[in-house]
Amino acid sequence: MTRVLVASMATGKSDVRDFAWPLPNGPIHAALAHRWLAAGERDFLIIARGPVAGFPVVGAQVATITAISPQSGGLAEAAVEGTLARMLLRLGLDALVIQGRASAPSGLRISVESRRPTATLEGSTVDVASGVWATDSALRRSDDDVIATTGELGMAGHQAASVVVNNGFPTAQGGLGAVFGRMNLKYLMLSGPPGALQPTPTQARVTEDYASAIDGNPLTASERNFPGFALWPAPELVGYAGSQHFAGSVGPGLAGFSGQDFMPFALDDGTQACPGCPQACLKSFGVDPAAPVDGGRAHQLGISAFASQGDETDPTRMVAFNALCHDLGVEHLAAEESLALSGESDDDDMAGAIIRALTLYPEGSGASMRIKGMAIPPFDPRGNQGLGVGFALNPTGPRYDVLEHDIDFDSVQPWMEREGIGREFGIPLGGLRLGTLTQERHKSLELLWLAWSGLDALGICEYAAPPTRELTLPSVAELVRDVTGEDFNDTDIYDQGRIRLAFLRQCNALLGLDSSDDVLPEHFHQSPIREGRLAGVVVDRAEFQAAADYLYAVLGWDANGLTPGHELSHRVTTVNQELEKQLEGMIL
Structure with a gap:
């Protein structure tokens, strides 16, 4: 029930x-x-x-x-x-x-x-x-x-x-x-009733198996260990990282970044953030001893965005900025962009500087560098072309966790040496090169997006999820069976991902959005990356459109929402009709 x-x-x-x-x-x-x-x-x-x-x-x-x-x-x-x-x-x-x-x-x-x-x-x-x-x-x-x-x-x-x-x-x-x-x-x-939740034997075993495997996986180890996955910039990541507001060059913030510089500000190693999860991704860093520990939680769009996009080089300012955005209740990406536009840099009143900048530039740099009106996370769509397609097509905007990042399947990554990684998601042996969007990516885009969409529907965090971390689709399916008592297998995860996207797509159709909103800013088609091993790369329009057309077809989408007569359109209508009966009188 x-x-x-x-x-x-x-x-x-x-x-x-x-x-x-x-x-x-x-x-x-x-x-x-x-x-x-x-x-x-x-x-x-x-x-x-x-x-x-x-x-x-x-x-x-x-x-x-x-x-x-x-x-x-x-x-x-x-x-x-x-x-x-x-x-x-x-x-x-x-x-x-x-x-x-x-x-x-x-x-x-x-x-x-x-x-x-x-x-x-x-x-x-x-x-x-x-x-x-x-x-x-x-x-x-x-x-x-x-x-x-x-x-x-x-x-x-x-x-x-x-x-x-x-x-x-x-x-x-x-x-x-x-x-x-x-x-x-x-x-x-x-406020809930007192008492701690105890794991079932299945939940305890899955968690223990995951915890014991963390050290053997360079990616999960880097997420769990200090300084953690939120402090990721490095100069060699130009093209992957959205340096200098997607200028495609190595700015001071990217060039001089070192996660170790933040260790004097460390407050919590992440174990207090998410109960029951040994991955412990969300570390906390602070400069104000009176601030709450959770007020310094470092997510991937906070400190690192201020460094890579905003060219900030002072760790103290970056830690303060991250915490102040939490305290002010403002989005880090928007605050960083508005600060850069305004030139505000008052160390004695950074909170005031953020508020003044957002007041002056409420829409940042404007629609020309937005996707569905939203600020783009600091991961460059020219280097991450699969992720860029996800940014553009995702009904709820450019979520940085819409699907696994391209860099995680780059052939130079140490975890790609592990046997068979990503093969069930359409990743060929040896991985896929950054900065590409050829037809061989299409199937992996479909499977990766559907898998992570399904995990969203089930309530599983992508940063413990397959294919590059230690949960697997069969282990997730086992957890679903454990809590529901119902038959469920790993292929059902893809189906949940598909129907979730169908509902979100149809919601946007009801709100007037259509395929004209499923685009990248012109900048990524016209302006090449300037430096690094991806120098010269842009998003080819024809390749982008081919990938979008492929995904539209397999997801049952058309220009205005869901394709009439498609099985997914029928399912959305049927579920909505049933909910109308079940929830009669509840729309108060």
Whole structure:
């Protein structure tokens, strides 16, 4: 059974319902978003978990936040790590849908009464101008509480605002903080019943097997060990890294970067970030001893983007910038770009400099360097041409984790020496060269995208996932069987990925997006990489279009959404009709 709680910001009413989900193990957030859009609703935000998410097992600490993006006008989704998924599980919830607009700044509390989750709407007990950390501190009663909030810019509707969970787990793209502001939702506080979740024997074995294999895999070892996967820039990565706002040259930030320079600022090795996951990706770094440890969580779009794109060379400033974006509730990519445009560099008031820059340049450099209105992660589509196709076609914008990065299959990588790596995903023996998009990539693009899309639907973090890390598709399928008791195999993961993308594609169609939005900026077709082993490379238009056409065909897409009469179009319609019956009266 699936349990969904709907809470209205306009009326304070809420409703919780248990029902048989019409799409077993399917993408709850995407199907619910489609149902609300099909009903004509636009003010909603969905927080959901996949069937595995929240359990104490490797890679399962990820939830999804979904809403209409003020940046694209289409749907945005953000994978949020930490304890949010675990809290949803403890509350007995698969999804929380918040809808409507409150008449004044408000807070929403979710707790359990008589063994059922309940929602309580209240006038905000904190000032709307309060930062993320101050809001969290004012509300928190227990270390187990989960608090999601945004800052002053978010409450003012700034499109670069983020939602930040537990001080340092943000929505990286899509402007979801502005959705909080539009709904007059200053904070969401979730408090579950006491008691720790214990792993099942299957979960314990899968986690132990993964942990024992980390040291034997250079990639997983580099993620777990300090300085960690968030501090990745290096001069030899020009062309892979989006240096100097995609100039294609080695700037000072890329040339002088060393992860070891950040070790004096280390606060946590990542073991406190995601309960039950030995991969321990999300390290914390800080310069302010009074700041919360989670306030320094380093994700891949924070410190490294400030270095590679913004040419910052001072580790102290980079660590401070990363933490301040969390505290202000603003997206790191947007803040970095606006700072570069404004020339603001006030060390004594970096927070003020970020706010002033975002106020002056709310859309950064503008549409010419955006995909679906969103800032592009610092991974150059000319070097990562497979990833670039994913950036362009992904319905929810250029997520940096839309599919495995091209560099992970580059023939020079040490893990490519491992026997058979990536072969089941269409990767040929010896890997694929960076900066290419020939026809031999098409099948691998399909399988890699569908696999990671399926993992998104199931609630599995890609940074513990196959093909280059130590979870495998069969082990993920085993975890699904373990928590659901239903038959499920590794090929079903691809099917979940396909139907998830179908729902997201159709959501965008309802919002007016079409194939004209599935493009890269002209810069990547016209301006070659200037330096390094990829010098001279651009994205060939014909090769890009051939890859896009191939993916449209295998995904059942056409220029305006889903191909009429296609099996996936029929499935989306059928599920939506069933949800309409199951959720009757729940759209409050």
